[in-house]
Amino acid sequence: MQLTTQSRHPVSRVGRWAQQMLFNRSFAEYISPLVSMVDPLASVGGIKALVESLNKDGAGATTIRLRPGRQWQGFVPGQYLPFTFSVDGVRLTRYYSISSSLALFRQFGFIEVTIKRVAGGSVSSWVDSTLEAGQIVSIGQADGELVLPAQLLGAGNSAKNKALYLAAGSGVTPFLSMLKTYGTQELHQQLIYSASSQGEHIQQQILEMAATANMSLNFHDSSQSDRLAKETLLTLCPDIIERQVLICGSVEFANAMVAALAALGVPAANVQQETFYSAAKPNASEVGGELVLQGVKAGMPIEVTIESNGTSILEQAEAQGFSPASGCRMGICHECTCKKTQGVVRNLLTGKLSSADEESIQSCISIPVGQVSVELASS
Ligand code: FES
Structure with missing residues (x-):
């Protein structure tokens, strides 16, 4: 040390x-x-x-x-x-x-x-x-609910002790911990990992585990083909309907996987998911609206009016030199909650539009739609 x-x-x-x-x-x-x-x-x-x-x-x-x-x-x-x-x-x-x-x-x-x-x-x-x-x-202390159910980890009918992990991009990291921890237990684990770049550090970690554990590993090159189709899932995992399925990736990836699993007849009760927002291309119709940011810079209250670039309010505030309170930047912790005093925002996770009333919003997952005014919370 x-x-x-x-x-x-x-x-x-x-x-x-x-x-x-x-x-x-x-x-x-x-x-x-x-x-x-x-x-x-x-x-x-x-x-x-x-x-x-x-x-x-x-x-x-x-x-x-x-x-x-x-x-x-x-x-x-x-x-x-x-x-x-x-x-x-x-x-x-x-x-x-x-x-x-x-x-x-x-x-x-x-x-x-x-x-x-x-x-x-x-x-x-x-x-x-x-x-x-x-x-x-x-x-801080560890948190999160994307964990294997206790009954899957106990001894017993091994035919039912099967888990399938569906991951995209950095969503694979929680599954690395599971694969490394449970690899020797009476549990079969299968990971299907969808990623666009080859030879990444994370992939190397997965490959190093493959020879020693009771697991199957499949890479899906998302730069070569579209998202994992239900036919691909069934080919890679023929007993998918018997497995507890855990999903981690972007909202778009998780939604696509949930739909594919439902089409394959996997019970919704057997599916768990954790999602994160990955910066997407701005929606053209949401670019150019007037965004008024009220906050504190160098100890002084400041109001800035800009043309929205279609990214989250948190990102745009930081680009203007504000340091608003924030945490996970993916809609989990609510640290970035601030007051919208005017206008409509779109929630990146749900896609829903807010009302035009004064209300609290999470700036990390809120995109201005038209003219919007926000009072930022200081960090
Ligand atoms: S920073 Fe965590 S919800 Fe926005």
């Missing part, structure tokens, strides 16, 4: 604590620097994790191995957790699924997440370029 700067220079640590003590506003903030002098992974009012190592694939994907502090309560394969990074002085929170096995955490205290650099992504770019082993980051 690398020592942090704090533990090498106890005098400056005390000075920093004394300085913070004068200005802190809560007891947790008051005591936390003192606690972290004793144990860098201990804190009051938050959880920390040590970046143990980074594994980069050279194509923008970074697998981070972390050791969470003792306050972290563990996870169930399939769950995600929030990370808060300080990027250029701004605290930004993002959610990432755990891709490592339960055994790695129970035996050695480590978890892993894989973060793919995305164009214009402030956090993923910062992770790729700046994050180093030995740094300490803030995390």
Whole structure:
């Protein structure tokens, strides 16, 4: 384990604590620097994790191995957790699924997440370029309901212990954790992974598991053919109707898979899904409307009027230099909730249009439709 700067220079640590003590506003903030002098992974009012190592694939994907502090309560394969990074002085929170096995955490205290650099992504770019082993980051408890039902993991009628994972893009990461964890149990797992690029780091992780586990792995090259058709699903997984099916990917992918499974006769009760919003091309009819953003910049209340470019209100606000509150950026955490004072927005996850009344909206999944005014919440 690398020592942090704090533990090498106890005098400056005390000075920093004394300085913070004068200005802190809560007891947790008051005591936390003192606690972290004793144990860098201990804190009051938050959880920390040590970046143990980074594994980069050279194509923008970074697998981070972390050791969470003792306050972290563990996870169930399939769950995600929030990370808060300080990027250029701004605290930004993002959610990432755990891709490592339960055994790695129970035996050695480590978890892993894989973060793919995305164009214009402030956090993923910062992770790729700046994050180093030995740094300490803030995390939250694991959460999420895309986990295997308990009855599937128990011994018994093995003919019924079958799971099928349908993943697209980065939606494969929760299934990596399941494949690594349950590979030796009385459970057959099949993964059908739809992705457009070849030779990715994530695919390499999957291929490394293939020889050792009770599992089937199928890659579907989405750049060569359209989405997985129901005929393809049935060919790849002839006993699909007997399986518990878990889906993770974009809203469009999940909707297509749910429809295909229904057409194949898979009971809806056997299907679980988790979706995320992936930036799509702006809808031409939603570009050009007047968007009024009210928020705070450099401590000053500011109002900016722009022509909407058809992306989410959160993205457009950030492009204007605002730092509105946000978290998962996929409609889960509600951290980005703000007040729409005028106009209609479209919900990216449901496709539904809002009313024109004053109401709360989630800025990360709301696209302005026509003239819209929003009061942003400060981070
Ligand atoms: S940032 Fe989490 S719901 Fe918008």
